[in-house]
Amino acid sequence: xxxxxxxxxxxxxxxxxxxxxxxxxxxxxxxxxxxxxxxxxxxxxxxxxxxxxxxxxxxxxxxxxxxxxxxxxxxxxxxxxxxxxxxxxxxxxxxxxxxxxxxxxxxxxxxxxxxxxxxxxxxxxxxxxxxxxxxxxxxxxxxxxxxxxxxxxxxxxxxxxxxxxxxxxxxxxxxxxxxxxxxxxxxxxxxxxxxxxxxxxxxxxxxxxxxxxxxxxxxxxxxxxxxxxxxxxxxxxxxxxxxxxxxxxxxxxxxxxxxxxxxxxxxxxxxxxxxxxxxxxxxxxxxxxxxxxxxxxxxxxxxxxxxxxxxxxxxxxxxxxxxxxxxxxxxxxxxxxxxxxxxxxxxxxxxxxxxxxxxxxxxxxxxxxxxxxxxxxxxxxxxxxxxxxxxxxxxxxxxxxxxxxxxxxxxxxxxxxxxx
Amino acid sequence: xxxxxxxxxxxxxxxxxxxxxxxxxxxxxxxxxxxxxxxxxxxxxxxxxxxxxxxxxxxxxxxxxxxxxxxxxxxxxxxxxxxxxxxxxxxxxxxxxxxxxxxxxxxxxxxxxxxxxxxxxxxxxxxx
Numbered sequence: 051x052x053x054x055x056x057x058x059x060x061x062x063x064x065x066x067x068x069x070x071x072x073x074x075x076x077x078x079x080x081x082x083x084x085x086x087x088x089x090x091x092x093x094x095x096x097x098x099x100x101x102x103x104x105x106x107x108x109x110x111x112x113x114x115x116x117x118x119x120x121x122x123x124x125x126x127x128x129x130x131x132x133x134x135x136x137x138x139x140x141x142x143x144x145x146x147x148x149x150x151x152x153x154x155x156x157x158x159x160x161x162x163x164x165x166x167x168x169x170x171x172x173x174x175x176x177x178x179x180x181x182x183x184x185x186x187x188x189x190x191x192x193x194x195x196x197x198x199x200x201x202x203x204x205x206x207x208x209x210x211x212x213x214x215x216x217x218x219x220x221x222x223x224x225x226x227x228x229x230x231x232x233x234x235x236x237x238x239x240x241x242x243x244x245x246x247x248x249x250x251x252x253x254x255x256x257x258x259x260x261x262x263x264x265x266x267x268x269x270x271x272x273x274x275x276x277x278x279x280x281x282x283x284x285x286x287x288x289x290x291x292x293x294x295x296x297x298x299x300x301x302x303x304x305x306x307x308x309x310x311x312x313x314x315x316x317x318x319x320x321x322x323x324x325x326x327x328x329x330x331x332x333x334x335x336x337x338x339x340x341x342x343x344x345x346x347x348x349x350x351x352x353x354x355x356x357x358x359x360x361x362x363x364x365x366x367x368x369x370x371x372x373x374x375x376x377x378x379x380x381x382x383x384x385x386x387x388x389x390x391x392x393x394x395x396x397x398x399x400x401x402x403x404x405x406x407x408x409x410x411x412x413x414x415x416x417x418x419x420x421x422x423x424x425x426x427x428x429x430x431x432x433x434x435x436x437x438x439x440x441x442x443x444x445x446x447x448x449x450x451x452x453x454x455x456x457x458x459x460x461x462x463x464x465x466x467x468x469x470x
Numbered sequence: 471x472x473x474x475x476x477x478x479x480x481x482x483x484x485x486x487x488x489x490x491x492x493x494x495x496x497x498x499x500x501x502x503x504x505x506x507x508x509x510x511x512x513x514x515x516x517x518x519x520x521x522x523x524x525x526x527x528x529x530x531x532x533x534x535x536x537x538x539x540x541x542x543x544x545x546x547x548x549x550x551x552x553x554x555x556x557x558x559x560x561x562x563x564x565x566x567x568x569x570x571x572x573x574x575x576x577x578x579x580x581x582x583x584x585x586x587x588x589x590x591x592x593x594x595x596x597x598x
Contacts, residue, residue, distance in 0.1 A: 072555045072556040072558075072581070073555065073556045073577070073579040073580065073581055074579060074580035074581070074582075074594070075579065075580065076578065076579060076580060076596060076597075076598060077596075308580070308594070310528070310529055310530045310531055310594065313529045313591050313594075314525075314528045314529050317523075317524075317525060317529065317590055317591065318524070318528075380579075405577050409578065410578045410579070410598065
């Protein structure tokens with residue numbers, strides 16, 4: 051009886067962030083928050099004064115070519131089997147102790163971050179949709195850009211953080227079915243070009259993969275390159291800013307959604323929990339995007355250059371990555387164990403999650419270092435792009451709004467870690 | 471070289487840390503008492519009531535030190551089930567009857583205390 055009730059309750063526990071997980075992170079100590087904020091401020095101003103005056107990053111042309119052609123087919127077949135296995139577990143296993151939600155929210159969604167950071171655009175390499183033939187019936191409209199991926203990322207984030215029962219198998223199966231149908235339809239119409247821009251997880255993995263030492267040029271050549279060159283190779287396209295803002299805003303909402311103030315508001319809201327949660331998530335993404343648009347507008351005025359907004363979106367990628375690491379590190383460490391234990395059936399052998407692998411001090415340190423490192427990388431990337439795009443006399447002044455923007459994101463991220 | 475190995479071994483062992491004791495110490499688990507609220511010294515306590523789907527006092531944080539005993543007393547106006555996340559303590563709630571869940575806070579982090587059927591977060595236990 052109790053077990054049955056427990057299982058329903060587990061599924062109803064939608065208020066806690068991350069879709070799955072039993073535990074939230076403690077607020078970081080005040081000293082950590084200050085140390086992070088001061089480091090971010092100092093680095094920003096040093097960058098303004100001390101960094102190079104001529105652009106150094108050469109984007110897609112950079113790097114040393116490595117002659118490996120990984121044969122992707124077996125990996126894609128394996129990924130397809132893994133996806134089918136996950137769907138099977140979601141469909142057939144009892145909801146209690148179901149490995150499916152952990153495989154989706156922890157190993158896949160969170161695991162893609164370190165995997166892409168180490169090995170480049172991994173989802174592109176293993177995506178089962180790339181087993182479909184690449185025979186476009188018509189070319190992908192250029193104005194579509196990353197918008198489909200931005201919408202897909204928003205839908206997934208909503209499912210994870212706002213949906214009434216994020217970890218319930220029906221929720222995940224519904225999302226998976228719609229996602230797979232959209233990718234198959236897109237690929238059959240536009241060929242593999244669709245996946246590059248329309249598959250939310252490929253875009254997510256590829257954007258983070260731009261920071262990987264194992265890079266992939268647009269022509270498919272594998273190269274060893276520095277993360278800043280990789281970042282510089284992100285090609286601006288419509289919807290790129292939106293996709294990055296969804297990642298940043300969604301993770302920001304994740305940090306905020308556990309705060310008692312917000313939990314109370316959700317529980318007392320006349321809109322219902324899902325209604326207010328949706329409003330909150332959209333507001334977080336819109337807030338991030340508006341701040342970006344405003345600061346880039348000012349940068350354009352000060353720098354006397356138009357159309358800057360899409361060309362600085364790449365500098366938000368490391369900041370979004372910092373947010374992702376800060377919010378998901380402990381989840382990956384703890385619930386990643388649970389994912390493996392449940393998937394392999396080790397729970398029946400009495401294997402348990404080791405909760406003492408990392409302590410609160412380590413978690414807080416990782417969180418602050420991730421946020422500040424993301425900030426530093428964003429500042430460096432934006433600096434290099436500024437000195438390339440802005441007239442020399444205005445390059446320094448034109449960067450100030452960009453640094454203000456990044457400081458806002460960074461201080462906002464630290465505040466979430468400290469206060470929520 | 472040997473020193474390096476020793477350092478690596480120490481780091482490895484320290485990294486693995488002590489194993490979780492929750493299920494190894496029998497007295498330490500599933501200790502749910504249905505007693506009326508009565509304070510014990512040194513406990514982190516919360517007294518919460520749920521009426522018409524509203525939590526009072528409003529859902530907040532209950533601070534506890536690691537190793538401290540946490541006692542959460544809940545009175546609900548409807549039958550429900552109480553669940554402490556992470557520690558996995560559950561208790562049946564009967565209408566109007568206060569129920570106390572008492573456990574030793576041996577895991578750090580923030581853990582929700584919620585009702586299952588109404589899906590309300592009653593409080594979050596922050597163990598440092």
